[in-house]
Amino acid sequence: MRDALRAMVEAITRLETRLIESDRLPSYSTETIDIECLTPEGEWREVASTSRxxxxxxxxxxxxxxxxxxxxxxxxMVALTNRKL
Incomplete structure (x- = not known):
C-alpha cells in the first residue's frame, strides 16, 4: 500500500518521492512511515504519513x-504541485 501511495504522490507532484521512517512515533502507533518529496531546492518535505x-x-x-x-x-501537496506550474 505504501509503495502505491508513494507512486501516486510522485505522479501528482512530479517530484522524486521516498518512504522514510518517521522521526516521531505517536503513542497510538506501532509504526509510522512518512512519504516525502524532494523539492526543486533539494530539500525533502513530508507530504503524508502512514501509521499502524x-x-x-x-x-x-x-x-x-x-x-x-x-x-x-x-x-x-497543493503547494508542491503549484510550484511546478
Missing amino acids: RTDFPTPNGHVPLIVFEIAFGMDR
Whole structure:
C-alpha cells in the first residue's frame, strides 16, 4: 500500500518521492512511515504519513483492532504541485 501511495504522490507532484521512517512515533502507533518529496531546492518535505494505529476500541469479544491510517497534508501537496506550474 505504501509503495502505491508513494507512486501516486510522485505522479501528482512530479517530484522524486521516498518512504522514510518517521522521526516521531505517536503513542497510538506501532509504526509510522512518512512519504516525502524532494523539492526543486533539494530539500525533502513530508507530504503524508502512514501509521499502524492501536488506539481504536475493541468490540466486546472481538480481536483488538489494528488500523492502517493514511494522513495527507493536502496543503503541502497543493503547494508542491503549484510550484511546478
